[in-house]
Amino acid sequence: MKSFFAFVVLLLAGSGVASAQPIDREALVKRHNPIVRKVDVDSPLTVGNGGFAFGVDITGLQTFADHYQRWGIPTETLSRWAWVTDENTHGYTLADAGKDFTLADDRVMSFPTRSSVPAGDWLRKNPRNHPLGQLALEWKKDDGSAFTPEDIQSPEQTLDLWTGLIKSRFKLGGVPVVIITACASDTDTLAVRIESELVTQGKLSARLTFPRGHNLSVKNTPNLDWSSPESHTSSLHDQTRIDREILGTHYYVASSRPLTETAPHTFSIKADARASALEFTLQFSPQPITAHASDAEKVRNASKNYWEKFWRESAAVDFNGSADPRANDLEKRIILSRYLMAVQMAGDVPPQESGLTCSTWYGKHHSEMIWWHTAHFALWGNDALLEKNLAWFQSQLPAARELAKSRGLKGARWAKMTGPDMRESPGGNPLIVWNQPHMIYLAELLYRNQPNAATLAKYRELVFETADCLATMVHFDAKSGTYVLGPPLWIAQEIYDQATSQNPSFELAYWRWTLGVAQQWRERLGLPRDEKWDHVITHLAPIPQKDGKYVALGSNPDTFDNIDSRHDHPTMLAPLGVLPEAPGVDRATMERTLDAVLKTWDWETKIWGWDYPMIAMTAARLNRPEVAVEILLRNGPNNLYLPNGHCPQRSDEKFDPKKPHDRKREIAVYLPANGSFLAAVALMVGGWDGAEGKFPGIPKDGKWKVRAEGLKPMP
Numbered sequence: 001m002k003s004f005f006a007f008v009v010l011l012l013a014g015s016g017v018a019s020a021q022p023i024d025r026e027a028l029v030k031r032h033n034p035i036v037r038k039v040d041v042d043s044p045l046t047v048g049n050g051g052f053a054f055g056v057d058i059t060g061l062q063t064f065a066d067h068y069q070r071w072g073i074p075t076e077t078l079s080r081w082a083w084v085t086d087e088n089t090h091g092y093t094l095a096d097a098g099k100d101f102t103l104a105d106d107r108v109m110s111f112p113t114r115s116s117v118p119a120g121d122w123l124r125k126n127p128r129n130h131p132l133g134q135l136a137l138e139w140k141k142d143d144g145s146a147f148t149p150e151d152i153q154s155p156e157q158t159l160d161l162w163t164g165l166i167k168s169r170f171k172l173g174g175v176p177v178v179i180i181t182a183c184a185s186d187t188d189t190l191a192v193r194i195e196s197e198l199v200t201q202g203k204l205s206a207r208l209t210f211p212r213g214h215n216l217s218v219k220n221t222p223n224l225d226w227s228s229p230e231s232h233t234s235s236l237h238d239q240t241r242i243d244r245e246i247l248g249t250h251y252y253v254a255s256s257r258p259l260t261e262t263a264p265h266t267f268s269i270k271a272d273a274r275a276s277a278l279e280f281t282l283q284f285s286p287q288p289i290t291a292h293a294s295d296a297e298k299v300r301n302a303s304k305n306y307w308e309k310f311w312r313e314s315a316a317v318d319f320n321g322s323a324d325p326r327a328n329d330l331e332k333r334i335i336l337s338r339y340l341m342a343v344q345m346a347g348d349v350p351p352q353e354s355g356l357t358c359s360t361w362y363g364k365h366h367s368e369m370i371w372w373h374t375a376h377f378a379l380w381g382n383d384a385l386l387e388k389n390l391a392w393f394q395s396q397l398p399a400a401r402e403l404a405k406s407r408g409l410k411g412a413r414w415a416k417m418t419g420p421d422m423r424e425s426p427g428g429n430p431l432i433v434w435n436q437p438h439m440i441y442l443a444e445l446l447y448r449n450q451p452n453a454a455t456l457a458k459y460r461e462l463v464f465e466t467a468d469c470l471a472t473m474v475h476f477d478a479k480s481g482t483y484v485l486g487p488p489l490w491i492a493q494e495i496y497d498q499a500t501s502q503n504p505s506f507e508l509a510y511w512r513w514t515l516g517v518a519q520q521w522r523e524r525l526g527l528p529r530d531e532k533w534d535h536v537i538t539h540l541a542p543i544p545q546k547d548g549k550y551v552a553l554g555s556n557p558d559t560f561d562n563i564d565s566r567h568d569h570p571t572m573l574a575p576l577g578v579l580p581e582a583p584g585v586d587r588a589t590m591e592r593t594l595d596a597v598l599k600t601w602d603w604e605t606k607i608w609g610w611d612y613p614m615i616a617m618t619a620a621r622l623n624r625p626e627v628a629v630e631i632l633l634r635n636g637p638n639n640l641y642l643p644n645g646h647c648p649q650r651s652d653e654k655f656d657p658k659k660p661h662d663r664k665r666e667i668a669v670y671l672p673a674n675g676s677f678l679a680a681v682a683l684m685v686g687g688w689d690g691a692e693g694k695f696p697g698i699p700k701d702g703k704w705k706v707r708a709e710g711l712k713p714m715p
Contacts, residue, residue, distance in 0.1 A: 021707075022709065023316045023318045023707055023709055025311050025312050025316055026162055026308075026311070028316060028318050028320070028331075028335070029161045029162050029311050029335055030160070030161065030162050032161065032331070032332045032335040032336060033158055033159055033160055033161055033162075034158070034159045034161075034336070034643055034644050034645070035156065035157070035158050036058060036155070036156075036157040036158075036643070036644075037155060037156055037157075038058075038155060039057070039058045039064070039067075039149040039152055039155065040058070040072075040643070041067065041068045041071040041072025041073065042072045042073060042642045042643070042644075042648075043072075043073075043642060043643045043644045044056060044057055044068055044072070044073050044074075044075045044644065045157065045159045045166050045644055046159075046340070046343055046344070046356075046357065046644075047164055047165075047166060047181055047182055047183035047190070047303070047343070048183050048343035048344060048356055049183055049184065049185050049186070049188070049306075049343070050342060050343065050344070050345065050346030050347060050385060050388070051079055051080045051081070051188070051346060051347025051348055051356075052078070052079040052080075052183070052188035052284065052347070052356065053077075053078055053079075053183070053343055053344050053355070053356035053357070054077050054135075054181070054183060054190055055073075055074065055075035055076055055077075055357055056075055056166060056168070056181055057075050058149075058152055058155050058157055058168065058170065059136075059137045059152070059168055059170070059177075059179060060137075060157065060166055060167075060168030060179035060180070060181045060192075061135050061136055061137045061179065061181070061192070061206065062075045062076070062077070062134050062135055062136050063136040063137040063147065064148075064149050065134055065136070065224070066223070067149055069221070069223050069224075069358075070223070070664065071664070072665075072668065073357060073358070073642075073644075073646060073648070073668045073669055074221065074223075074357065074358040074668060076131050076134075076224075076356075076357070076358055076359075077131060077132040077133050077134065077135065077284070078129065078131060078132065078356040078357075078358075078359075079132060079188060079284065079347065079348075079356070080129075080347025080348050080349040080350075080351065080356070081286045081347070081348045081349070081420075082129060082130040082131075082132055082249070082251055082286070083127040083128065083129060083130060083249065083363070083419055083420055084127060084128060084130045084213060084246055084247040084248075084249045085126045085127040085128075085247060085248070085249075086122070086125070086126050086247060087247070088122065088126070090118070090119070090122070092118070092119040092122050092123055093119070094112040094123065094423075094424060094426065095110065095112070096117070096119030096120075097112040097113070097114045097115065097117055097119045097120035097123060097426035098110035098111065098112050098113075098114070099111060099112075099113045099114050101431075101487065101488035101498075101499055102487070102488075102499070103475070103487065103488070104475040104477065104484050104486065104487060104502065105475050109407070109408075111430045111431060111488060112424060112426040112430055113426060113427060113428060113429075113430060113431065113498070114426055115425075115426040115427035119426070120426035120427070123423075123425055123426050124362065124364075124417075124425045124426055124427065125216060125362050126362075126419075127419040127420065127421070128213075128214070128216075128359075128362035128363050128364075128419070129214075129352070129359055129362065129363025129419075130213055130214075130246065130249065130363075131211055131213065131214060131224060131359075132210075132251065132253075132284050133208055133209065133210050133211075133253065133284070134208070134209050134210075134211065134224070135190070135192070135206060135207070135208050135282065136206065136207045136209070137179070137194070137204065137205075137206060137207075138204070138205045138206060138207045138268070139151070139172055139198065139203060139204055140202075140203045140204075141173070142173070151172060151173075152170050152171075152172070153170060153171035153172065153174070154169075154170060154171050155168070155169065155170040156169045156170070157169070157170075159644075161307070161311075161335060161336075161339050162304075162307060162308060162311060163300075163303060163304040163307055163308070164182060164183065164303040164304070164306065164307040165180060165181070165182050165300060165303060165304070166180070166181040166182070167179070167180050168180075168181070172196075172198060172204075173198075175196060175197050175198050176196060176197075177194070177195070177196040177198065177204070178193075178194075178195040178196065179192065179193065179194050179195075180192070180193040180300070182296075182299050182300045182303045183299070183303060184299045184302055184303065185302055185303060185305075185306035186302070187283060187285075188283060188284045188285060189281055189282065189283040189284075189292075189299055190281060190282045190283075190299075191279075191280075191281045191296035191297075191299035191300055191303075192206065192278075192279070192280055192281070192282075192296070193277060193278070193279040193296060194206070194271075194277060194278040194279070195276065195277045196277075197276075199271050199275060199276065199277055199278050200271075200274055200275065200276050202270075202271075202273070204278070205268055205269060205270040205271070205278065206268070206269040206270075206278065206280070207262075207266065207267070207268055207269070208253075208255075208259070208266070208267045208268075208269060208282070209265055209266045209267070210232070210234050210242075210244060210265040210266075211224040211225055211226050211265075212224075212225040212226065212227060212228055212229070212231060212232055212246065213225050213246065214359050214362075216362075219360070219361060219362070219666075220354075220359075220360040220361065220666045220667050221354070221358050221359070221360065221664075221665065221666060221667060221668045222358075222359055229264045229265055231246070232244070232245060232246035232247075232265070233245045233246075234264070234265045234267075236259060236261050236267065239258040239259055239260075240254060240255045240256070240257070240258060240259060240292075241253070241254050241255075241289065242254075242255075242259065242267065243288075250286075251284065251285065251286050252284070252285050252286075252287065252288050252289050253282060253283065253284055253285075253289075254282070254283045254285075254289040254292040255269065255280060255281070255282055255292075256280045256281040256282075256292065256294030256295075256296070257269050257270075257271075257278075257279075257280035258270075279296045280296065281294050281295070281296050281299055310342060310382075313381065314338075314380050314381035314382050314710060315379070315380040315381045315682075315686075315708070315709060315710035315711045315712075316708070316709050316710065317331065317334055317681065317685050317706070317707070317708045317711070318331070318706075318707040318708070319331045319704065319705065319706060320705070320707075321705040322703060322704045322705045322706075323702075323703040323704075323705075324699070324701075324703040324704055326629060326633050327703075327704060327705075329633060330629070330632070330633060330681070333633075333641055333645070333677060334677075334678065334681055335645075336641075336644065336645025337645055337674035337675075337677055337678050338380065338678065339645065340355070340645050340646065340671065340674055341373075341376065341377070341385075341671065341674055341675055341678065342382065342385065343355075343356070344356040344357065344671060345373050345374065345385070345389075345671065345675070346374075346377075346385040346388045346389060347388075348392070348420075349365060349392055349419070349420045350365045350367070350370055350373065350374075350389050350392055350393075351365060351373055351671065352364060352365055352366070353366060353369055353667070353670060353671060353672055354667065354668065354669050354670065354671065355669065355671040357646070357668065357669045357671075358668050358669065360667055361417065362419075363419070364417045364418060364419055364425055365417070365418055365419070366416060366417055366435075367414050367415065367416055367417075367418065367435040367438070368416060368432055368434050368435035368438070368492070369672050370389065370393075370435070370438050370442070371438045371441060371442065371578075372610050372672040372675040372676045372679070373389070373671065373672060373675050374386045374389045374442065374675070375441070375442060375445060375675070375679050376675050376676075376678035376679045376682060378442070378445035378446055378448075378449055378712060379445070379678070379679060379682035379683075379686065379711060379712045379714065380678060380682060380710070380711065380712075381710045381711075381712070383446055383449055383450070386442060386445070386446060387446065389442075390439070390442060390443065390446075390459070390462065393414070393439060393462060394459075394461070394462055396421075396422040397412055397461065397462070397465065399415075399421065399422035399423070400412035400413055400414055400415070400422060400465070401465070403415060403422070403424070404469050404472075408472075409469050409472045409473060410468040410469060410471070410472045411464070411465040411466060411467065411468025411469035411470075411471075411472070412462075412465040412466055412468075412469055413436065413469050413473075414435055414436055414438075414439070414466070415429075415430075416429040416430065416432045416435050417429040428490045428494065428498060431488050431489055431490040431498050432490045432492075432494075433473065433485070433486075433489060433507055434491075434492045434504075434506060434507050434510060434571075436466065436469060436470055436473065437466070437470060437510045437511065437513075437514035439462050439463065439466040440463050440466050440467060440514040440517050440518055441514060441517070443459040443462055443463050443521075444463075444517050444521075444715065445712075445715075446459065447459070447521075448712065448715070449712060456521065456524055456525055460521060460525060463517075463518050463521050464518065464521070464522075466514075466518075467514070467515055467518035467530070467533060470511055470514065470515055470518075470536075471515065471530075471532050471533050471536045473485065474511065474536060474540065476539070480541070481539065482539050482540065482541040482542075483536050483539050483540045483541060484502055484503055484541050485502065485503055485504065485507055485508060485511065485541070486501050486502040486503065486504070486555075487499055487500050487501055487502055487555075488501070489501040489502065489504065489507075491504035491506075491507060491552060491553055491571075492504065492506055492507070492569050492571040492574075493552045493553075493568045493569045493570070493571055494568055494569075495564075495565065495567070495568050496552070496553055496556055496565075497556075500555060500556075501553055501555055501556070502553075502554055502555040503541045503544055503553065503554030503555060504544075504552060504553050504554070504571075505543045505544055505545075505550050505551065505552055505553070505554075505571070505572045505574075505575060506552075506571040506572065506574040506575060506578075508540060508541055508542075508543055508544075509543055509574070509575030509579055509582070509584065509585060510574075510575075510579060511536070511540060512537055512540050512582065512583070512584060513579050513580070513582050515533045515536060515537050516537060516582070518530075518533060519533055519534065519537075540584075541554065542584060543575060543584055543585065544557055545557075545589060546559075546560070546561075547560065548589060548592050549572075549589065549592045549593045549596050550572040550573075550575070550589055550590060550593045551572055552565065552570075552571065552572050559572060560596050560600065563600075563602055566597075566600060566601050566602045567601070567602040567605040567606050567607065568606055568607070568608075569607075569608060569610075569611050569614070570597045570601055570611060570614075570615065571614070572593055572597075573590070573593060573594060573597060573614060573615055573618040574614060574618070575590070576590045576618055576621055576622070577614060577615070577617035577618030577619075577620075577621055578614060578617055579715075580621075580688060580689060580714070580715045581621065581690075587622065590618065590622065591622055594615070594618055594619060594622060594624075594627075597615065598615075598627070598631070603636055603637060604637060606637075607636070607637055607638055608638055608649065608670070608672070608673070609638045609639060609647045609649065609670045609672060609673025609674075609676070610672045610673055610675070610676035611638075612631055612632055612634060612636070612639045612673075612676075612677075613632060613673075613676035613677045613679065613680035614676060614680075615631045616628040616629070616631045616632040616680045616684065616697070617679070617680050617683050617684075619631060619697075620680075620683055620684045620696060620697030621683075621688065623696070625684070625696065625697050625698055625699045625700070626699045626701075628680075628684055628697045629684075629697075629698070629699060632677070632680055632681075632684075637650060638650055638670070638673070639673070645674065646668075646669040646670075646674075647669070647670055647673035647674060647677075648665050648667060648668055648669055648670060649665065649666065649667035649670045650665060679714075680697075682711050682712070682714065683697060683714050684696070684697020684698060685697065685698060685706065685708050685711055686708065686711030686712060686713050686714070687713045687714075688713050688714040688715065689713060689714070689715055691713070694706075695708070
């Protein structure tokens, strides 16, 4: 074993990203285990397997779910396979939400942008994600009163990141309770063990309930809807199986312990008489469950094996021993973000922006976020999790081809806001285009990790059809001799007029670079370069600039003239940051742009969690590591990371000035922040093509001690 570690150290040292001794992975991970010692609505913990997750409150179950949802972060049971659809009694189609726009070539085309009309409203809300159930602790108090958060005494709850197990300790009426919660890695199965004298006394049990869904009057972070119990069914069979039906969707739940129906959609799980513990498993599935893995200990052992393998076989960064006080915070955010992304961001349908914690935008996937959600997987050695996301896009190629055809485009056009069917949702969504190049970038990251014929064969169709659409989404303007992008267009910085926007800086740079990558794929496959793609690359409009700085939009270059244009995303930095240095990007101009953003951006009005890492990537590529670290860890709006690793969108809090103590975040958690953070750290520590020296995004002031293993450099 010693000789093996010596070989690994020599191998990694040759790559320039490791020190003399291998990182103690277990010690690194465990020193950041979240520990909760109060009823903290901002610190629910999560177990899951990528496509299914179970959020828990201080009890290790979902006992106080309403309290957590109202005041902090919800605790829900969610998957990416559970969707429901209301009956379309009016036969709504996207055309019913259409609005005419004039294109760059003066053609008039309808896009489904009207979200407030009945058709638009129905199409946005359908299909939508569906919560699978709520599992709570039930305590029969001697005085018969309700079980409330105030009853929890001396709590101490730990998520062991190395094993994926949550252990919750507390007292009820002075009596100790221990609950262990786990999730299987290969099935959507929970394992729960409740130990207490209260179990022996028959006073402590579990309650499984099924809501009608989410409250549809709330778009983001809705509460569960417990109304109209007659509108759905929960049928108990053989005491251990429940068949669920809601709006034509069927799913199934199997329990290892007998279930007793106590009310419609409500089931009790109890221990045997005089037993010292209540232990059971619950499996959720879109298919009937014929063989239920009922051994809770096996589920826990499988969780331990999965997470130990996850941490040992992927990348690691260790800042232990650093003198800079920010180093521990940076390391902690890495570990917690990696856990959260692995738990929530690799399901049957690509994730929503709140992952599997709560519902946002009716559970729809926003495909412009797929880079932030998954690019880091390839950089940190978790290719399989990125591949699972891309597999869904591959399966949706027929729908993407139809969308492209309906717009007069070639190849495959990816919908922006979509459920499991790649159907667009009305609103500004159809006019957003920066989602389109992501497939090429992500496939390229996988090829860089596995540069072989098998990777090329697997993703060539995805790359080429995406590129065909990119090349036909631009219009050749004979007057300027350039290809222009838009109108209509809603750029990544979602503040400009959609009907007139043309030539956004990030999108133009992204077009040029990904079409170039697609040409490389053709050459790798022994194919000639595509003439159309080359013509677009050569004649694409330049990145717009004014007064020596890059601006967001060529048709309205007022970024640094108008404070109202300096909020939302400063994506004029992305052409040298998210993207590598390439023809058409000038370093000196980007340096001035970075300085202007740092000095004059409207940080308070509205900025998102992925903006900070995006800016940090630009600073790192411009050889300004101190700026990169400062902005990455800046204590600003929407860059506050909670003890459980989540980063909520605080600028979107619903706030009534007449009720200053009665506020609620609209977006309780925001996973693109975590994903972009991991991508930025990978760039800063692992480097990029052509970067000089080790850890190019970390300050060289003698205060940082860095060890890294397994990180992949960015392009």
